[in-house]
Amino acid sequence: QVTLKESGPVLVKPTETLTLTCTVSGFSYSNARVGVSWIRQPPGKALEWLAHIFSNDEKSYSTSLKSRLTISQDTSRSHVVLTMTNMDPVDTATYYCARITGSGWSFYFDYWGQGTLVTVSS
């Protein structure tokens, strides 16, 4: 059974750095075209992709947020960590991790975590 679960602070102050961890289980991470993404959703708004990392350590970031994001994974491929620097109230959102899979030019998110709401406020 594929599961992903997000963990991290529920409240961060403006200018602080957010660190979120996605704990994954139930799927083989050895496939190069399988990985983990972070996606966020401000309250009442649309989904926004942030970053992803594949098992071969290939990474990609949202163009608009690239300077603030870092994604990494541990050697066991059980945990994927996202850091976002210089947090602002507009970054208040539910943050999801999701499994990304596909081939060629087709990639999609077939399993999602439950999400974690992060509020940015002083």
Added chain:
Amino acid sequence: SYELTQPPSVSVSPGQTASITCSGDKLGDKFACWYQQKPGQSPVLVIFQDNKRPSGIPERFSGSNSGNTATLTISGTQAMDEADYYCQAWDSSTAKGVLFGGGTKLTVL
């Protein structure tokens, strides 16, 4: 920058066919997929690679993609299908980034 555009809302009567569109420049040259999100829940993949259904997704969900428009079609819409729907594509031109549409609220009247 590349954008995917969806209508904010679509309404349909129970038992009728709902069509939700997603528009982008030459979107038909990319693969589109669709997610369903109900209030308070995580998104669920309902269509991938334009027209494929994941295991467990009812046959009433189908997809197509041609020209500048991808379409999610729900035949025989049921009350349980009321949700937000998001299209998504893989943008090979922006360092392998992911694009989401703005979402469409489907109301089953």
